Amino acid sequence: MSHCRMILSRSWTLVKHFEGAPKLSDFKLKEVELSPLKNGEVLVEAEYFSVDPYMRPYSTRMMNEGDVMMGTQVARVLESKNSAFQAGSFVISNAGWTTHSISNGKELTPLLANWPAHIPRSLALGTLGMPGLTAYFGLREICCAKKGEIVLVNGAAGAVGTIVGQIAKIIGCKVVGSAGSDGKVQYLKEIGFDEVFNYKTVSSLEEALKKASPEGYDCFFDNVGGEFTDVALLQMRKYGRIAVCGAISLYNDTVPRKGPYVHYPLILQELRMEGFTVPRWQNRYNEGLEKLMQWVVEGKLKYREHITKGFDNLPSAFIGMLKGDNTGKAIITAK
Ligand code: NDP
Structure with missing residues (x-):
């Protein structure tokens, strides 16, 4: 597939470092048109977003005001000029709260191989992530x-x-x-x-x-x-x-x-x-994921997700998770 149409990427940025509990006014939407892919690059489209407690303390330490909010997403490869990633495959991306992004592939991780069709991909951000x-x-x-x-x-x-x-x-x-x-x-x-x-x-x-x-x-x-x-x-x-x-x-x-x-x-x-x-256990992640997947497939490990629909609701889902709205993993669908 050639990337001839322009892709518009929407992102939630951090307007101001949090003071106390995060508020909706701490976030702002930004839209940018993405450039055509260069050799070695991959264009991905978010399917599911994760909101996690670490974003509260880490954003203060690791982000600048105006940056796209940090975070992981399950994303689909829309187009690839990198032989390690096939168009149509699914990855975990650290692109943050953004609908579409271009990566050189370094911060993309393919989903665990042989992911069973009946197991939701969103679990890659929770029980299987x-x-x-x-x-x-x-x-x-x-x-x-x-x-x-x-x-x-x-x-x-x-x-x-x-x-x-x-x-x-x-x-x-x-x-x-x-x-x-x-x-x-x-x-x-x-x-x-x-x-x-x-x-x-x-x-x-x-x-x-x-x-x-x-x-x-x-x-x-x-x-x-x-x-x-x-x-x-x-x-x-x-x-x-x-x-x-x-x-x-x-x-x-x-x-x-x-x-x-x-x-x-x-x-x-x-x-x-x-x-x-x-x-600390990065080099043993596959061992952990395979065991967790085995338990999920065997029904020994139950999961529940607290799903919020729509990219526009990411900030409120984050604020809600910090207050305890979620039972199980807080997930946001891109659409
Ligand atoms: P959760 O899915 O548990 O969501 C956060 C939960 O925290 C809320 O649902 C709420 O549940 C509870 N909470 C909020 N405020 C308070 C409070 N004042 N006192 C007690 N509970 C509160 O998040 P995670 O499972 O993703 O993360 C859980 C913890 O693990 C966090 O502290 C996180 O930072 C940490 N973590 C650490 C990692 C590491 O590598 N060390 C990696 C991942 C997570 P309730 O209704 O019960 O209050």
């Missing part, structure tokens, strides 16, 4: 969860949390989760969590954690940080492991908080607390 890998490697390599142990995960009804809990069940652990609505609590029970509570309505977080597991916790997969972490650390069992995955309760803070210090629980219970980012 970065969040799934975060759960897979974080739980296994940092929490080192073993059969018979007790695992706690907060932010449990989200993209990462739902997978952490289910993998922990596959390993043979008891799983306790917390989430921010009764609907989410219900969903987590349906997919096999042993104990779940709504952290927004319990009168005492400490009591809720004790009630869910009077014996305490061997592993804590922490997506939330802040006060939740302070309380949970005091309920870890001897030699417990804490995977510090995220701190969503702190991302909108404008003034750094001063919490209790971690030393006493870490020393007295001889805990290991370790932060990580998932690219």
Whole structure:
């Protein structure tokens, strides 16, 4: 196919760095006409967009005002002058919140080979993508969860949390989760969590954690940080492991908080607390994705997506995800 017609690309740009919670006025639409492809280049069209919590803190550190919002998308190759990418194939692109983009192929990753027709491609942004890998490697390599142990995960009804809990069940652990609505609590029970509570309505977080597991916790997969972490650390069992995955309760803070210090629980219970980012296992992504795909196909790993329709709704979907609108992975369709 020759790229003779002009392609108009629409993008959401960041007008101003976020102050506190992101607002619709922080984003602005921009349209540009793309130039014809040069040798080695690929033209892609977004099919699904991902909105993820990391965009809140990372945009401040890694973006300039006026840039296209960062992010990943599942995209279709419309035209290719790069032999590594065939027109009509699907890729993961880091082009951000933009409908069409031209790439030299370096930041494009082909979808996992032999993707089954009945598995939605959008899962490449969730259960079968970065969040799934975060759960897979974080739980296994940092929490080192073993059969018979007790695992706690907060932010449990989200993209990462739902997978952490289910993998922990596959390993043979008891799983306790917390989430921010009764609907989410219900969903987590349906997919096999042993104990779940709504952290927004319990009168005492400490009591809720004790009630869910009077014996305490061997592993804590922490997506939330802040006060939740302070309380949970005091309920870890001897030699417990804490995977510090995220701190969503702190991302909108404008003034750094001063919490209790971690030393006493870490020393007295001889805990290991370790932060990580998932690219640490980049050279093992295929291993993780193949295992996650196997579990999805076997029905052992259930998924749910919170789908918002339309590129124009990306900013509101992002804001909504940060507030907890989503059960499972927050996805936006391009059309
Ligand atoms: P989710 O799908 O879980 O969406 C975010 C959820 O966070 C919301 O649905 C909301 O659910 C919850 N939330 C928002 N504010 C608060 C708060 N103040 N206290 C508790 N929960 C809150 O997102 P992901 O699964 O994609 O990400 C989960 C965490 O993992 C994030 O912290 C993220 O930054 C981190 N992460 C880290 C990676 C790494 O490499 N280290 C990679 C990927 C994600 P609710 O209704 O329950 O409040």
